[in-house]
Amino acid sequence: MRAFRRALLALGLAGFAAGAVRLRSGTTVPVQRGGWRELTISDLR
Amino acid sequence: MRVVVVGAGAVGARAGRQLLAMERLEDLVVVDPDVERRDAVVASLGPPARAESGELGAMLEGIDVVLLAAGVPHAPFAEEALRAGASVVSTSDAVADVEALLALDDAARSAGRTVVAGAGFSPGLTCALAAFGARSFEHVDEVHVAKTGTGGPACARQHHRALQGPAREWQSGGWRQRSGGSGRELAWFPDPLRAVDCYRAALADPLLLVPAFPGVRRVTARMGASRRDRLTSAVPMLRKPHPEGGLGAVRVELLGTQGPSGTNRVLGAVDRPSVAAGAVAALAVRWAAEGRFTRTGAGGLASLAEPSPFLATLAERGVKVAVFEGGHQRSEVTSAS
Numbered sequence: 001m002r003a004f005r006r007a008l009l010a011l012g013l014a015g016f017a018a019g020a021v022r023l024r025s026g027t028t029v030p031v032q033r034g035g036w037r038e039l040t041i042s043d044l045r
Numbered sequence: 046m047r048v049v050v051v052g053a054g055a056v057g058a059r060a061g062r063q064l065l066a067m068e069r070l071e072d073l074v075v076v077d078p079d080v081e082r083r084d085a086v087v088a089s090l091g092p093p094a095r096a097e098s099g100e101l102g103a104m105l106e107g108i109d110v111v112l113l114a115a116g117v118p119h120a121p122f123a124e125e126a127l128r129a130g131a132s133v134v135s136t137s138d139a140v141a142d143v144e145a146l147l148a149l150d151d152a153a154r155s156a157g158r159t160v161v162a163g164a165g166f167s168p169g170l171t172c173a174l175a176a177f178g179a180r181s182f183e184h185v186d187e188v189h190v191a192k193t194g195t196g197g198p199a200c201a202r203q204h205h206r207a208l209q210g211p212a213r214e215w216q217s218g219g220w221r222q223r224s225g226g227s228g229r230e231l232a233w234f235p236d237p238l239r240a241v242d243c244y245r246a247a248l249a250d251p252l253l254l255v256p257a258f259p260g261v262r263r264v265t266a267r268m269g270a271s272r273r274d275r276l277t278s279a280v281p282m283l284r285k286p287h288p289e290g291g292l293g294a295v296r297v298e299l300l301g302t303q304g305p306s307g308t309n310r311v312l313g314a315v316d317r318p319s320v321a322a323g324a325v326a327a328l329a330v331r332w333a334a335e336g337r338f339t340r341t342g343a344g345g346l347a348s349l350a351e352p353s354p355f356l357a358t359l360a361e362r363g364v365k366v367a368v369f370e371g372g373h374q375r376s377e378v379t380s381a382s
Contacts, residue, residue, distance in 0.1 A: 019276065034371025036235040036313065044177070044357040044366065 046070050046334040047108050049131075051101065051122060052115030053077035053086040055197025055289055056136050056165065059323025060112055060330070061090050063362065067331055074104055077115065105129035109334040112326055113137065116199045120145030123160055124152070132158040132333040136165040136326050138203055140213065143168070143249035147256075150343040160343035164329040165322035167192035167266075167295045168250045172347035173325070173355050174297040174312040174366065175254055180352070181310050182301030185258045189300075190250045191232035191243045193269025194293020196319030201286035208270055208278035212245035215255045215264040226275045230267055234294035235313040235367045241294075243267035244275065253345025293318040311369035324364050328355065 046069050050057050053075050064070055073094040077083035080098065087096045097104050102125050105111070111126040113119040113135040119142055123133040127149060135146055146162035153160045163169055171190045179185045195201045210225020228245040248266035255264050270278075277283055296313040314321065329346065332338055338349040346355065356366055 034369060036367040037370050039356075039360070039366045039368055041357050041360050043368075044360055045353055 046110070046331065047072040047074075048110050048112060048330055048334070049074040049076060049097075049101070049104060049108050049126075050112045050114060051076045052113065052136075053079070053083045054114065054199055055319035056200075056322045056326060057112070057114035058086045058089075059320055060114055060136075060326040061086060061094060061323075063324050063327030064330060065090055065094065066362075067327070072108075074108070076101065076104070101125055102129060105131055110134060110330045112330050114326060117142045117203075118145065120149065123149055127152050127156050127158055127160070130156065130158070132160070134161045134164045134326055134329040134333055136163070136169070136322055138163060138165060138168060138200075138249050139206075140247050140249050140252065143252050147252065147343050154342040157341050159333045159338050159341050159349065161329045161333060161338070161346065161349060162343060163249050163253050163345050164326045166196065166293065166316070166318040166325065167248070168253050168345055169325045169329075170314055170321055170359075170364070171250050171295050171297050172253050172257070172345040173350060173352050173359075174295065174314070175299060176257060176347040176350065177352035177356055177366075178297060178299045178310045178312050179258065179301070182299065182303050182308075185261050185299055185301040186307070187263040187298075187300040188254050188258060188261060189264075189298045190248070190254070190266040191230070191234070191241075191269070191296045191298075192248075192266075192293065193232075193234060193238060193241045193243065194318050195286075195290040196293070196317070196322055197289060198286040200318060201290065202282065204268065204270075205274070205278065205282050205286075207246040207248055207268060208244065208274055210245065210247050212247055212266070213251055214245070214266075215251050215261065217262055226270070226278055228267065232267065232269070232296050233369070234296050235315045238292060238294045238315055241269040243269050246270075254347055256344065257347035290318060292316070293321075312366060313369065314364065314366050316364055321364050324359055324362050328358055328362070 117139040119135040246268040250266040251264040
């Protein structure tokens with residue numbers, strides 16, 4: 001039973017760590033330099 | 046032009062509507078196992094659209110093109126259509142299915158027909174954008190595709206499956222498998238979507254782009270995904286997919302040489318994915334029926350279509366393309382959320 005509880009605890013910790021790593025992210029969006037220009041039909045031809 | 050549309054979902058219905066707006070459409074057969082949905086689509090399209098049921102092989106006599114817009118796999122239907130002498134346009138975006146469609150190249154060439162694989166939003170519009178952007182280079186070294194957003198329920202399910210990977214990337218003349226959901230990059234899409242975190246996924250774009258750019262060193266594809274998408278990618282979808290997604294976008298970045306120096310070019314488009322996919326698929330059907338592709342056989346739009354007239358016709362039908370200007374825009378490894 002003790003081994004089972006330890007296994008559960010280990011699995012839980014591993015899952016928590018994996019989740020934290022998977023979800024980890026910063027919050028800063030770099031500034032975009034430049035911009036998008038729609039291409040006209042004559043641009044495409 | 047006589048066409049069979051297999052699948053009356055978000056893309057099939059849109060493609061049917063686009064086909065009706067084209068000249069010389071004599072017959073439009075709509076097939077879908079969901080009879081209620083099929084009949085509703087046929088009623089909404091009006092003549093010459095008509096509903097059919099039964100085996101696909103039995104309804105292919107005299108048909109010019111079969112548009113496959115149902116759930117995957119499409120390859121067995123494509124084989125059947127080729128045997129009946131019809132060209133095929135598939136909107137499939139599943140890697141294994143696209144591979145199987147490309148494997149029909151010999152059969153399609155011997156039949157003198159075309160199999161257009163991945164004729165949707167991504168792959169599809171992305172392939173046409175890559176081919177268009179490549180005209181600015183003497184040699185294309187790298188192609189990087191990113192997409193965000195989903196169309197109908199089948200597209201949402203495929204999005205979910207794709208994030209489980211594995212992702213296939215082309216690097217220095219060979220394929221590499223990477224884990225789905227890895228390799229976060231911030232991709233800048235055209236307004237109003239702007240910055241979205243994108244990840245590796247099982248996407249078919251590289252399979253279609255590599256043959257179109259001989260000597261290309263690197264081809265990658267990434268997909269926009271939220272934290273929840275990534276966390277739940279390993280389990281079945283927790284809720285029923287929405288009938289229709291919101292705005293989506295694609296972005297294609299090419300790096301290559303132009304004269305003595307290397308440079309890049311970034312092209313993109315914003316639209317509802319199923320609307321754009323329907324327009325791309327319908328135009329591919331028309332080109333296949335009119336024999337306007339550059340060759341027979343199987344391939345993606347980057348290999349088969351002359352990109353300028355293809356994109357210009359799409360623009361006339363409301364699928365607008367944009368180019369990024371004014372700065373060296375590279376994807377960045379920083380979160381948007």
